[in-house]
Amino acid sequence: MKLFLKLLASFVVALVLGVGSALLLLRGGLGGTTAVGPWMTSDVIGSADADPYTRARVAVGGLLALNRSETIYFTAATDSDGETLRMQCSYKIVGSDPPARWWSITAYAADHYLIPNPQDRYSYGGNTVAREDDGSFVISAGPSESGGNWIPTGEGDGTFTLTLRLYNPAEEAVRDPSGIALPRIAREACLR
Amino acid sequence: MKTWPMWIAGTVVLAAVFHILTIFALPYGIMDRAMAGIAAQAGGVNKPLYPEPATAAVRGIVRPSPDLLYTACVYDVGARPLRITSPVPDTYWSLSMFAANTDNFFVVNDRQANAGSIEIILATDDTAKGGNGAPVVVAPSSRGIILFRSLIASDEERASIDAMRRQSDCEPL
Numbered sequence: 001m002k003l004f005l006k007l008l009a010s011f012v013v014a015l016v017l018g019v020g021s022a023l024l025l026l027r028g029g030l031g032g033t034t035a036v037g038p039w040m041t042s043d044v045i046g047s048a049d050a051d052p053y054t055r056a057r058v059a060v061g062g063l064l065a066l067n068r069s070e071t072i073y074f075t076a077a078t079d080s081d082g083e084t085l086r087m088q089c090s091y092k093i094v095g096s097d098p099p100a101r102w103w104s105i106t107a108y109a110a111d112h113y114l115i116p117n118p119q120d121r122y123s124y125g126g127n128t129v130a131r132e133d134d135g136s137f138v139i140s141a142g143p144s145e146s147g148g149n150w151i152p153t154g155e156g157d158g159t160f161t162l163t164l165r166l167y168n169p170a171e172e173a174v175r176d177p178s179g180i181a182l183p184r185i186a187r188e189a190c191l192r
Numbered sequence: 193m194k195t196w197p198m199w200i201a202g203t204v205v206l207a208a209v210f211h212i213l214t215i216f217a218l219p220y221g222i223m224d225r226a227m228a229g230i231a232a233q234a235g236g237v238n239k240p241l242y243p244e245p246a247t248a249a250v251r252g253i254v255r256p257s258p259d260l261l262y263t264a265c266v267y268d269v270g271a272r273p274l275r276i277t278s279p280v281p282d283t284y285w286s287l288s289m290f291a292a293n294t295d296n297f298f299v300v301n302d303r304q305a306n307a308g309s310i311e312i313i314l315a316t317d318d319t320a321k322g323g324n325g326a327p328v329v330v331a332p333s334s335r336g337i338i339l340f341r342s343l344i345a346s347d348e349e350r351a352s353i354d355a356m357r358r359q360s361d362c363e364p365l
Contacts, residue, residue, distance in 0.1 A: 113248065113256075
């Protein structure tokens with residue numbers, strides 16, 4: 001009986017540790033090892049060359065993601081100072097068109113779904129963003145309404161992430177995603 | 193003789209096994225769930241589904257793009273090849289195919305299609321033949337997901353792009 005209890009305890013502890021550590025590793029979504037400021041991507045998303053961890057990350061946080069030659073997905077979970085993106089804080093995303101046929105920036109809640117908001121507004125793209133005189137853009141993300149391009153982060157108190165999609169990226173971006181200029185994410189203020 | 197070091201070592205090894213099994217099994221499990229959800233809404237496999245644009249209320253596939261209109265089809269080419277057809281709109285558009293392990297094994301976009309419509313045969317080997325000499329794509333797994341993406345270029349074009357994507361189809365040969 002004592003041996004059985006020991007075996008059972010070992011099994012349960014191993015199950016919790018093994019499955020828990022795997023889920024914890026995948027919690028951050030697509031992520032990746034290539035960084036451009038706060039933006040992270042993986043060279044092998046969607047590819048047959050993907051390692052088991054990348055496949056699992058894709059399944060959890062980016063199912064049906066296209067391979068890099070068609071679309072590059074950058075995900076930011078922090079601002080440019082490395083602080084976690086929070087729904088109760090306001091951010092300015094400042095940049096110019098990345099090298100791609102079309103791009104978009106979309107905000108997602110921690111559960112990887114779109115953030116509920118009365119405006120039903122979740123993203124801006126190269127075809128919808130209002131631009132500055134020099135062609136650059138400023139997108140606000142935060143809980144309080146702001147003029148111009150504004151992505152509401154809802155009334156929640158959790159964290160969120162941003163995904164920057166580059167559809168039909170330029171050749172230099174496919175070759176070296178780490179070498180392209182991407183928008184800066186600056187925190188402005190927090191409600192609490 | 194103390195046996196606790198052996199128990200700890202055994203538990204750690206078993207935990208590593210569970211960890212690896214979880215990492216390997218998750219893609220298949222999540223794809224299975226996604227395929228079941230799409231097939232249930234479409235009325236079965238090898239049938240197209242035309243979901244409404246993504247909103248916060250949509251809880252099917254994670255991280256959807258609200259700027260695109262999707263058409264999805266769960267393929268099962270175990271018994272018969274599948275004919276995939278679609279008009280190609282004058283906006284960003286792609287037809288992509290995903291194996292049961294999540295790999296994106298095929299993609300073609302509107303510029304590569306370079307035509308007003310497209311026809312592709314999906315099969316388990318390259319001996320399958322379509323009626324019009326359509327190219328054959330070999331699926332690495334007998335089941336998976338076909339996904340059409342159409343960019344909503346502007347609000348004015350939304351209705352016409354929506355009408356076109358509803359002509360995308362998948363049916364057994």
